[in-house]
Amino acid sequence: MFHTIKAKLIIAFVLCITIPIALISSVVYLDMKRQIQQDFLAANTKEVAQVDNGVSIYFNSIRENVLMLANSALLKRTDASIKSYKNETGTVKINALANGGLEAELAQEFKRYIQAHPNTSSLFIGTELSGYTQYPEKDMSSHYDPRDRPWYTEAMKEPGKAVITAPYILSGTDTIAVSIVTQLRDMSGKAVGVFGIDTNLLNLTEVLKEMKIGETGYVMMISAEGTVLANPQYPDMISKNVKDLDNKTLAQLSEMSTGQLDVVMENQNYLTNVYTSPKTGWKYISFIEQRELNSSIDHIFFLILIMSAVLGVIALVASIILAGKFSKPITTLIGNMQEIGEGNLTNEVPSHLLQRKDELGTLANSLQSMQLSIKYLISEIVSASKKLVASSEQVSAHVESNIVAIDKIAENVKEVASGADNQLMRTEESAKGMEEMALGIQRIAESTSSIAEFSLDTTQEAENGNNTVQHAVQQMSNIGVSVEHSLSVVKVLQDRSNEIVKIVDMITDISSQTNLLALNASIEAARAGEHGRGFAVVADEVRKLAEQSSESAGKIASLINEVHGETNRAMESMNDVNHSVSNGVQMVQDSGEAFQRILQQIKNITEQIHDNSAISEEMSAASEEIASSVDETAHIAKLSADYMQNVSVSSESQVTAMMALQGSSEELRQISQELTSLIDRFRV
Structure with a gap:
């Protein structure tokens, strides 16, 4: 069937129409898919940047509060009267109010601040003489010396600045928090210790949860050290390091500073977008299912397929008509040539074919x-x-x-x-x-x-x-x-x-x-x-x-x-x-x-x-x-x-x-x- 000229012409005509349609459809589909992904990534990056800007504003307000309190007359009075627990053995509870004096005044001031800022976990002071006090009060470990703590050394390295420490787990809880600390000076300008505020990050999960990344998307936050700070989709990951989660995908994403990556998690294809905060170094990783992202163009692709099928049918009908006009004279000439091949030279070529001016006439x-x-x-x-x-x-x-x-x-x-x-x-x-x-x-x-x-x-x-x-x-x-x-x-x-x-x-x-x-x-x-x-x-x-x-x-x-x-x-x-x-x-x-x-x-x-x-x-x-x-x-x-x-x-x-x-x-x-x-x- 496909060895005849008519069949070959029909196939050629249909292919000449359907192949360009298929190519155009594929190009349009792929370009729309790429454009949708680019639009999503641009919008998501912008939205995450706004969230990061809000987080930065939040931490900047805490920084301002830390610097303000550190420059208050009360905190500048910090001296040797603050109790030291360096030589204490066993568990010792801080009792600032019972200690009286400066510690009691500091406890009252810290209490008022916490009442005004409910996300604050605690306020604390560590002195050059190993003294330490905080509110709310807590049990201290044996031989506790604040001068050995990372937050103390970081603050002392940058005097006059409020430094945000790496996230950590609050003692006795599963809550992750960060400390904003600064160097503490007395009235004479001498460094006498470090003042800081601990703030938990529970509200970050709520903020990220409110971010709408389509219907199935979400955003998780990872610290520069790889600790999960917020994950509304999988809260049990919070406070854990991605290296300990045995998740190669997250480990790979945590190594990226910015960019996009197609990943598979729990048998689902996701498009991810990584954004690193220029101020904190924390990473915002956005996830959205490819299925949801492509759902908007699947309908368009279906319409393109219907149009292609209709055009294919039209092309088939037109090619059958055109192929018949081309193949019929050729079939007649083939019959004449077969007669000649069999030795019959008496048949004449039809006159209407001899009068044609095209290649068939020739x-x-x-x-x-x-x-x-x-x-x-x-x-x-x-x-x-x-x-x-x-x-x-x-x-x-x-x-x-x-x-x-x-x-x-x-x-x-x-x-x-x-x-x-x-x-x-x-x-x-x-x-x-x-x-x-x-x-x-x-x-x-x-x-x-x-x-x-x-x-x-x-x-x-x-x-x-x-x-x-x-x-x-x-x-x-x-x-x-x-x-x-x-x-x-x-x-x-x-x-x-x-x-x-x-x-x-x-x-x-x-x-x-x-x-x-x-x-x-x-x-x-x-x-x-x-x-x-x-x-x-x-x-x-x-x-x-x-x-x-x-x-x-x-x-x-x-x-x-x-x-x-x-x-x-x-x-x-x-x-x-x-x-x-x-x-x-x-x-x-x-x-x-x-x-x-x-x-x-x-x-x-x-x-x-x-x-x-x-x-x-x-x-x-x-x-x-x-x-x-x-x-x-x-x-x-x-x-x-x-x-x-x-x-x-x-x-x-x-x-x-x-x-x-x-x-x-x-x-x-x-x-x-x-x-x-x-x-x-x-x-x-």
Whole structure:
């Protein structure tokens, strides 16, 4: 289903619309989420800063009270009359009123202050002489010396300032408190001790509890040392150090001076904001659930999803309509290309597609041009194939004729060779006879009658030799005629081979043009992309057909070249044979003339034997000349036999070449038939 162009276009159109919508929606959602978080953090930081400012104002008022009381006339009277508990053992209760004097006055003043400031836990004085008093009164531990206390040393380090100590747990309670202390001087300005006020931080929890951080948010306060000062959500953490709570999240937050962090506490995702007071160093850590923070944009995101779904449906409907308009012409062209791929070239491309001015119109016109080109190409190939079949049959007929003629030549050559062998044998016999005749001439002086008899024998042998030589002359003439006929046949064969080469060249040119057309068709198919796939299949089939034709033409050309080479060699061999036969004919004619002279001389000798013995000596000389001529004749006969053997071998080679040429012609005919069968699948 998704392999069709229509489906792909629909998917492409839908994705082109839905992906931007999804991206825009995601960007808007994430940006709104980031903006809401930033707004929350900014508002929360501002609100916490206001709370911290209120706490600072609260502690500043206590500082002012501490400094005011420390500069009062009553506290400047601090002296050695204040009781010391340094040397006391066991638990001793402070009883300022019972001690009387300055301590009683201080207790009354402290009492009035506490009544006016209910959050105050106590007021106290520690002196340079280890004296100590406070209100409300409490039990003192053994050997208590205020000078060893951190609050005392901190105040003495910063004279004239009210110092806030680190939070601590009030003795005997779970209440966390801080001390605001300052150096105490007498009327002369001499440091006589430290005055301080203890104030609990219970009201901080109430203040932070009243801070609304959404529906689920809250704020906790941690001191610079990590002690939990206030936590309305988990009050049991108050006064405990975060390091002792085994809570890595809080420990991590307590290490931050400022910033935001996403944390998970009790299976809930929280966004936290850390604010550190620039005056006290205490940390305000705000918590709000991510679920609550994102609830305002979840509704917007839901609306965006609905709008995206609606737009997606609209895009789907529009893409189906548009894809149908694009895919229908392509489907029609694909049907045409499939018909062409199956060999049917009769279907025409619809005219309304040819009249289009867009890419589909270009594709339709290209398909129409390709179809016409293929029709023309198929017609040319059919014509060339028919010519090729006719030429192959003609070549085959000529080859068969040549084979028959060469066979006859071979038979004649064999007969000539046999005659040459007989001539050689006769010549050798003549040579032997001449030797005997020479012996006889030498004995002419001894016996005239014997010479006469030998002369008669010699005359008879000479006549036989003359007949043999004349026969050899006739045979050599016949050989010359046969060789000239074979030479003309080979010449005709050579001309036919040249004509076949031209035909093969024409086939090769047609194959090259076919291959070029197939290449152009493949390029047009590649330009058409997916639409040209069927076009590409047809072009590939045509290209394969052209390659097969080219390969077949190459094979034919190779075979014809081999036959042409064999023909040339046969031509050269036949020329050599013709030349040798001409020489042989001349030699045999010379031998015949020599035998005529020999015969005449023998007759003369025979007539003159009875006349004079002196003539015997002349006969002896003549016999030697005759012997030499006979030897020469024997040599000529041997050469003739050798030439005939060469002619016989050349004839056999020519027969072999003609057989190879006949096989090539048959193969050419088969290739032509295969080409015809391949073309028959096309309907033009």
